[in-house]
Amino acid sequence: MTPEEFRRRGHELVDLIADYRAGIAKLPVRPPVRPGDIRGRLPASPPAGPEPFDDLLRDVREIILPGVTQWQHPSFFGYFPANAELSSVLGDQLSSGLGVIGLAWQSGPALTELEEVVTDWLRQMLGLSPSWSGVIQDTASTSSLVALLCARERASGFAQGRGGLQGGSAPLAVYQSAQAHSSVEKAALLAGFGRENLRSVAVDASHAMDPAALAAAIAADRARGIVPAAIVATTGTTATTALDPVAAIAEIARREGVWLHVDAAMAGSAMILPECRWMWEGVEGADSIVVNAHKWLGAVFDCSAYFVRDPEHLVRVMSTNPSYLRSGVDGEVRNYRDWGIPLGRRFRALKLWFLIREQGVEGLAKRLRRDLENARWLESTVRGGAGEGWRVLAPVPLQTVCVRHEPPDLAGEALDAHTLGWVELINASGAAYLTPAKLDGRWMARVSIGGLRTERGDVAALWERMRTAVRGGVSP
Amino acid sequence: MTPEEFRRRGHELVDLIADYRAGIAKLPVRPPVRPGDIRGRLPASPPAGPEPFDDLLRDVREIILPGVTQWQHPSFFGYFPANAELSSVLGDQLSSGLGVIGLAWQSGPALTELEEVVTDWLRQMLGLSPSWSGVIQDTASTSSLVALLCARERASGFAQGRGGLQGGSAPLAVYQSAQAHSSVEKAALLAGFGRENLRSVAVDASHAMDPAALAAAIAADRARGIVPAAIVATTGTTATTALDPVAAIAEIARREGVWLHVDAAMAGSAMILPECRWMWEGVEGADSIVVNAHKWLGAVFDCSAYFVRDPEHLVRVMSTNPSYLRSGVDGEVRNYRDWGIPLGRRFRALKLWFLIREQGVEGLAKRLRRDLENARWLESTVRGGAGEGWRVLAPVPLQTVCVRHEPPDLAGEALDAHTLGWVELINASGAAYLTPAKLDGRWMARVSIGGLRTERGDVAALWERMRTAVRGGVSP
Numbered sequence: 004m005t006p007e008e009f010r011r012r013g014h015e016l017v018d019l020i021a022d023y024r025a026g027i028a029k030l031p032v033r034p035p036v037r038p039g040d041i042r043g044r045l046p047a048s049p050p051a052g053p054e055p056f057d058d059l060l061r062d063v064r065e066i067i068l069p070g071v072t073q074w075q076h077p078s079f080f081g082y083f084p085a086n087a088e089l090s091s092v093l094g095d096q097l098s099s100g101l102g103v104i105g106l107a108w109q110s111g112p113a114l115t116e117l118e119e120v121v122t123d124w125l126r127q128m129l130g131l132s133p134s135w136s137g138v139i140q141d142t143a144s145t146s147s148l149v150a151l152l153c154a155r156e157r158a159s160g161f162a163q164g165r166g167g168l169q170g171g172s173a174p175l176a177v178y179q180s181a182q183a184h185s186s187v188e189k190a191a192l193l194a195g196f197g198r199e200n201l202r203s204v205a206v207d208a209s210h211a212m213d214p215a216a217l218a219a220a221i222a223a224d225r226a227r228g229i230v231p232a233a234i235v236a237t238t239g240t241t242a243t244t245a246l247d248p249v250a251a252i253a254e255i256a257r258r259e260g261v262w263l264h265v266d267a268a269m270a271g272s273a274m275i276l277p278e279c280r281w282m283w284e285g286v287e288g289a290d291s292i293v294v295n296a297h298k299w300l301g302a303v304f305d306c307s308a309y310f311v312r313d314p315e316h317l318v319r320v321m322s323t324n325p326s327y328l329r330s331g332v333d334g335e336v337r338n339y340r341d342w343g344i345p346l347g348r349r350f351r352a353l354k355l356w357f358l359i360r361e362q363g364v365e366g367l368a369k370r371l372r373r374d375l376e377n378a379r380w381l382e383s384t385v386r387g388g389a390g391e392g393w394r395v396l397a398p399v400p401l402q403t404v405c406v407r408h409e410p411p412d413l414a415g416e417a418l419d420a421h422t423l424g425w426v427e428l429i430n431a432s433g434a435a436y437l438t439p440a441k442l443d444g445r446w447m448a449r450v451s452i453g454g455l456r457t458e459r460g461d462v463a464a465l466w467e468r469m470r471t472a473v474r475g476g477v478s479p
Numbered sequence: 480m481t482p483e484e485f486r487r488r489g490h491e492l493v494d495l496i497a498d499y500r501a502g503i504a505k506l507p508v509r510p511p512v513r514p515g516d517i518r519g520r521l522p523a524s525p526p527a528g529p530e531p532f533d534d535l536l537r538d539v540r541e542i543i544l545p546g547v548t549q550w551q552h553p554s555f556f557g558y559f560p561a562n563a564e565l566s567s568v569l570g571d572q573l574s575s576g577l578g579v580i581g582l583a584w585q586s587g588p589a590l591t592e593l594e595e596v597v598t599d600w601l602r603q604m605l606g607l608s609p610s611w612s613g614v615i616q617d618t619a620s621t622s623s624l625v626a627l628l629c630a631r632e633r634a635s636g637f638a639q640g641r642g643g644l645q646g647g648s649a650p651l652a653v654y655q656s657a658q659a660h661s662s663v664e665k666a667a668l669l670a671g672f673g674r675e676n677l678r679s680v681a682v683d684a685s686h687a688m689d690p691a692a693l694a695a696a697i698a699a700d701r702a703r704g705i706v707p708a709a710i711v712a713t714t715g716t717t718a719t720t721a722l723d724p725v726a727a728i729a730e731i732a733r734r735e736g737v738w739l740h741v742d743a744a745m746a747g748s749a750m751i752l753p754e755c756r757w758m759w760e761g762v763e764g765a766d767s768i769v770v771n772a773h774k775w776l777g778a779v780f781d782c783s784a785y786f787v788r789d790p791e792h793l794v795r796v797m798s799t800n801p802s803y804l805r806s807g808v809d810g811e812v813r814n815y816r817d818w819g820i821p822l823g824r825r826f827r828a829l830k831l832w833f834l835i836r837e838q839g840v841e842g843l844a845k846r847l848r849r850d851l852e853n854a855r856w857l858e859s860t861v862r863g864g865a866g867e868g869w870r871v872l873a874p875v876p877l878q879t880v881c882v883r884h885e886p887p888d889l890a891g892e893a894l895d896a897h898t899l900g901w902v903e904l905i906n907a908s909g910a911a912y913l914t915p916a917k918l919d920g921r922w923m924a925r926v927s928i929g930g931l932r933t934e935r936g937d938v939a940a941l942w943e944r945m946r947t948a949v950r951g952g953v954s955p
Contacts, residue, residue: 006565101563167673
């Protein structure tokens with residue numbers, strides 16, 4: 004495709020995206036498709052010759068757009084807000100257009116240095132001290148894996164340079180709360196610790212990690228000759244946005260010499276609000292932190308900010324230095340390939356840079372405060388529906404409200420069926436989207452508020468839909 | 480940013496990218512910047528309020544564009560061709576604009592099913608049998624890590640469900656050639672095998688793995704009670720595009736019951752040409768393959784195609800199943816989160832789909848054949864310069880020509896200084912870009928041909944620049 008064709012088709016595509024975003028509220032949030040529907044409409048084999056670009060755009064309109072779940076819809080209350088602010092989309096568009104790859108500083112100086120600058124902007128926005136260094140990873144799954152790998156190597160005296168985990172040393176253990184995200188378990192297994200060496204520490208009534216239980220688990224392991232290697236504390240768990248007590252956990256980590264990783268993938272965005280920073284008080288005692296700028300903050304996916312206290316250790320764990328990547332300036336620059344798993348890297352800093360500059364820190368803060376207020380409104384509204392059987396199941400420090408409708412005659416599996424039933428009524432209607440989750444063994448509905456275009460009216464409409472759905476009905 | 484502002488600014492940005500690509504040949508390939516230059520021109524702190532978008536675009540023009548290495552320049556001969564075909568850029572632009580996340584089939588049905596379809600298109604294009612299943616990872620570093628993790632779990636009887644690598648079983652070993660990419664070593668260390676359990680098998684005169692040496696290394700390990708877990712064979716090494724004999728290696732892997740991963744990250748694109756498929760003959764005997772569609776083929780980074788023979792095993796190693804990700808269709812669909820490390824996934828299939836449809840398989844094949852011919856032309860031209868001291872150092876099966884200028888009076892470190900000196904003269908001129916590498920302990924120049932806009936004339940101009948540079952001069 005020539006630059007002139009790109010210009011013409013690029014304008015068409017920008018218009019398509021603008022129209023899509025402008026009209027998104029009219030689309031069903033969850034598309035009415037069944038497994039195989041999309042695949043069945045696509046040719047099984049690639050075209051031998053070039054196809055007209057108009058055919059591509061037609062298929063985008065007719066097959067792709069009606070086949071995606073509308074994460075940017077104002078009534079998307081599922082999973083977490085994965086806001087793709089349109090200014091950030093433009094930054095990402097530029098990244099794709101430049102086609103530059105970060106293998107090393109010299110393969111894209113601006114790619115490296117803008118990432119240094121903009122991750123440091125984010126550090127300041129989050130209220131973190133200057134002792135943290137930032138890098139952009141793809142997701143929190145990867146960031147947490149990087150953290151556990153670094154913890155593994157610190158605890159083992161850098162065993163990867165010898166026999167790795169196969170050297171016959173004392174086993175290393177990892178500690179998380181029973182409410183930690185599934186990516187922590189996955190990371191621990193992939194890093195080779197083994198499920199037998201992963202501890203799920205008990206939580207308190209607010210679903211937050213119990214530091215006394217953590218200390219006891221560590222003591223029990225030490226007594227058995229097992230070496231504690233890493234603790235993962237979560238600021239804002241996935242199910243209920245529970246807040247592990249970071250300060251108390253950091254004190255244990257310090258005393259025991261254990262790596263502390265703080266998973267603030269979702270809730271970290273709220274730390275740009277000074278009034279929220281109590282939620283991760285003690286975070287300065289951690290060794291690593293992950294905050295996904297591609298969630299509530301608004302950078303288009305993928306943009307997971309990983310902050311480390313000791314970048315030299317990170318580089319030691321992650322670096323390779325083949326001749327074809329060496330350059331005369333290696334001692335003077337950051338080579339971000341040594342700050343994570345992939346060698347090649349996109350120019351991801353652009354999407355965060357565009358977002359922050361176009362919105363300003365105050366603009367971002369204002370939107371987050373709107374969402375917090377909407378969550379408090381829904382919380383109190385649901386509490387007001389107690390007479391109808393509504394219950395708020397967990398504290399609401401952030402933007403997620405965990406609810407259940409509990410008719411007096413239902414319990415156990417019948418209650419689960421009722422919950423999954425009314426949520427599915429809403430989801431199937433296309434009018435809004437919720438993802439259920441299990442809490443203490445029973446299903447509940449999570450209302451995750453925070454879409455870019457989600458206003459009070461959308462939350463109020465959801466509440467009416469919920470009230471209608473539990474009676475087996477669907478609101479338009 | 481509203482959809483209407485996005486429309487206006489998006490058009491401006493498309494024009495900026497079109498102009499940039501149209502004028503790229505006039506830019507210096509390597510930007511004349513020093514470490515810290517870009518950082519020094521950016522504010523140290525984020526803006527409190529919103530900034531005008533015009534200021535952003537001004538900074539893109541004045542700071543970012545002059546600060547990137549021009550990978551899309553027709554005289555970029557460094558690293559590898561990372562072609563960002565403009566049709567693929569549009570597909571990626573759409574992915575960003577949609578802002579949909581692949582956590583599970585239901586979080587984006589089209590995202591999942593288009594990835595199934597388009598990776599299967601690529602499988603057919605590469606001449607692979609229908610027994611392979613494809614998924615898009617970010618990079619070959621990650622793909623190879625996934626392969627080694629799967630190999631680790633197969634060899635250990637799925638030890639991650641027990642004590643992981645810490646269970647005290649016999650150590651597992653990994654085998655690569657001495658010319659394998661640095662990402663293989665990195666993956667082996669991150670997967671916990673330990674450096675002492677990573678074997679670098681000797682290569683033959685063409686820098687390809689010696690199967691007899693591999694068999695001997697495996698036998699020696701078995702005799703010591705070490706269990707061979709994985710062999711990584713490379714089709715097209717980074718330094719010289721050497722071709723490990725996959726058929727012979729696959730026979731050893733089969734006999735020994737060892738996982739075989741084929742790293743065809745760079746050269747895999749050439750397998751869309753039937754006349755090149757002898758280069759990985761025997762690949763059907765492998766367990767996993769990586770082909771980076773974001774290299775020579777032209778999909779904008781990141782788009783690493785990973786093919787597996789046994790997706791059930793992959794899913795078993797990678798899956799987690801928290802309640803908040805479950806859905807009623809889980810048994811009927813692919814959940815690609817269980818096919819790799821990250822939970823969240825971009826809609827990456829779009830960029831590959833746009834590329835293949837806009838170009839057609841024949842269009843892609845034609846461009847690759849052009850590049851192969853250009854490489855053969857340069858090889859024979861350099862050989863014709865033997866009288867001036869030029870030497871081709873390795874076979875040229877693909878698009879990389881490894882050369883050295885060897886004046887009769889230079890050897891050892893003086894020859895290295897000469898090589899690095901003339902390459903740096905070219906790179907510093909901005910007219911073209913080469914990355915040197917070490918081969919058998921001495922520096923050489925790699926000419927990696929295959930940019931989208933790199934024609935015979937550009938290669939011929941490079942050759943004249945090389946001849947001038949070894950005399951200490953610079954061609955305009």
